[in-house]
Amino acid sequence: MKRFWGKSLAAQIIWFMLPIMLLAQSIGFLVTADDRAAELREIALDEFIVRSTTAVQLIETTPQAYQDALFRAMATNYSRFWLTNDGPGELDRWSQDAWHKLHEPLLENASGNASASTGPWGSADRDNSTWGMTDSPVLQSTNRIKDTIWEPIELKSEEQSTLAQIVRLDDNYGAGLVAKLPNGQWLNAAYAKPPKKFVWTSPTTVSLAITAVMLSALAIIVARRIARPMRRLTHAAESLGRGEQNGHVPEEGPDDIRRTAVAFNQMQERLTRFLADRTTMLAAIGHDLRTPITTMRLRTEFIADDETRSRLLDTVEEMQAITDATLEFTQEQSVDEPTRPVDVAALVESICEDLADLGRDVRFRENGVIPYRCKPARLRRAIRNLIENALRYGHRADVSIASSAAGVDIAIEDNGPGIPDKEMDRMFLPFVRLEESRNAGTGGIGLGLSIARTIVRAHGGDISLTNMANGLRAVIHLPPIPGGFMPYETSEAV
Ligand SMILES: Nc1ncnc2c1ncn2[C@@H]1O[C@H](COP(=O)(O)OP(=O)(O)O)[C@@H](O)[C@H]1O
Ligand SMILES: [Mg+2]
Known part of the structure; x- marks a missing residue:
């Protein structure tokens, strides 16, 4: 499993894809969140204008004694209405006043709903803050109030239409409005609603998780599609x-x-x-x-x-x-010759026994069963060539076999003179012998090592020769079979 997450194709695809997906999703969320916020701001502004229109109409017909109550009734958590005798004057001053108004408690006794009395930022501590100079999330984003100017707007209703001035404040999260009433007074309206912070809602997380799982599944499927034929190719090549x-x-x-x-x-x-x-x-x-x-x-x-x-x-x-x-x-x-599973240990042993039966000095050191896929007759010939060399040039043969994760090693040692190191490689060439004469008395014609190496190499292995203190050591190395050695049930001695 550890290997899967580190090296496999699927894991690599997943590692590459997930961050990209996260990024894409985040961008998507941000874009839609931004769009949605802009829409909400527009709606809120419309609502504010409608409310202001109503306020203008109502205030004219409301006796002075009830005007305060009316404004309080019309105010919301995010909007305030008040009357002044003078026009708006300088925008900075007006917006400061508006800021204070917005922080005035809605209910005189501040009883009941606490949030209803704390203004849009949930805290009245900022009473002395001013527009454009606070650390409120609303105002932080902008100092645009400097560029902001009053713009004329018509407050239309079925009965009448009043000219007013409106200003967008605070990066459009807020607005101010003033309208001159027929009696010479001014109606002021302010509105501010801080933007919602981006929250990591559970639907967001769930949707991310679902996408991640689906992408991972896809990656595994794609990787399988690629990896399966690759694995087949690897097996075939091996x-x-x-x-x-x-x-x-x-x-x-x-x-x-x-x-x-x-x-x-x-x-x-x-x-x-x-x-x-x-x-x-x-x-x-x-x-x-x-x-x-x-x-x-x-x-x-x-x-x-x-x-x-x-x-x-x-x-x-x-x-x-x-x-x-x-x-x-x-x-x-x-x-x-077809490749088949055999017990190589038994194979080597049988060669040794055959030669021992002929009275030759061969010893085999047993080492249990070693199942291996090979071409038994060919391998037998290669091993036999080496053992015969040991007997012919080194008087006796000590044969042993060992298997490990690195493969199977068959070692043949003798007590002969060995081969001069610089001649070692040459001895594998066809028809090359240390002794130049090719006569029956001294052995073969110089093909033995060459044939043995050809056979062993065809099995993916190799033969190495080393001179020991007294004698030569020849080792046939056979590579491990991928996927492990064959189980013994299917192997047989040859
Ligand atoms: N165990 C050995 N000890 C010393 N010399 C060897 C040994 N095996 C091979 N040689 C040398 O390598 C030569 C090549 O061996 P080989 O290819 O089997 O040919 P051949 O046995 O027919 O001479 C031999 O002639 C011999 O000189
Ligand atoms: Mg030989």
Whole structure:
């Protein structure tokens, strides 16, 4: 699970997408919140104008004694009405007065609803604050009051129409209005409503969470769609590296991945064809050399000089051995041995036992069952080549096997002279031997190591040689099989 959140494609997509989603959502919220606030401000302003119109009409017909009560009745938490004898005068002064009015308690005894008496900012402490100079959330946002001017407005109702002046205050969160009444007095109206702070409401959170979950699900689906064919490709590439032929990778999925699969299939095909062509060619050469070699041997018989004849015969024998070995090798190669699960420990043990039965000095150190997918006959040949070398050049063979997370190691140690370090790499080349002569007395023709390495590399592994204090240590390393070793039930000793 930890790996999923760190490295998987889905996790990466989610990590990239979520912040972007959050950002997009936040921007969306802010934009709509702004729009909504602007709309509400307009509505509030309209309402204020309507109220002011009503106030103008009512005040004319209301006896003086009731005027105060009327204004109080018309006032809301966010608006106040009052009369003055003079016109508005300087805007700064007027708005200061309005500010004070807005903070006057609505109810004379301030009983009951407390909020009804504290003005728009919920606190009467700011009584001495003035428009444009407070730390109120409303006024903070602007000092535009300096640019703000009274504008004429007509207060229309069914019966009459009064000319008035209106001013927008406080970044449109507030407004002031003055209208001259027929009796010479002025009606003043002020309105202010602080903007609502953005709150993290639970619907917001829920909608964010739902979007996040849906996006994550989407990311997982998309990643699966990409990852599945990728994983198939990885498996195919790995098993190709182990020399397995496993047919075509399905060419499906998103375009880029499909193309990768197509390219992989083509590569696999070419590789297979190339290997097959090479083997066929080697086989043809080996086969075609047979007849001339036979002819040569026959003709050699006619050479009179005994020494020359026997030397030439030796050479012809050598050529014969080389072509025979090549043919044998190509025949083995041309048969495509299927990969299957076996117990490699048992496989190595059986090789050792066979040689021990022939009276050779081979010892095998047991180490339990080691199931492994391989081409058993080929692997057997590679191991056998190394053990035979140990016996031939190092007098005895000590064979051990170990498996770990890094793969399987088969080690063969002997008591021989070893190989000079600078010659080590060369010994793997075909037909190369430390001792130049190729005669039956000293062993093979120099193909053993080369064939062994070809086989082990076809399994995705490699062979390493190291000189020890007395003797050579050859190690066949086989890579771990992805997804673990095969369970023993399906494996079998060979
Ligand atoms: N265990 C060993 N100890 C010393 N020399 C070795 C050992 N194994 C291989 N060699 C050297 O490497 C050469 C190449 O080995 P190989 O490819 O098996 O060919 P061949 O055994 O047919 O000579 C051998 O001729 C030998 O000189
Ligand atoms: Mg050999």
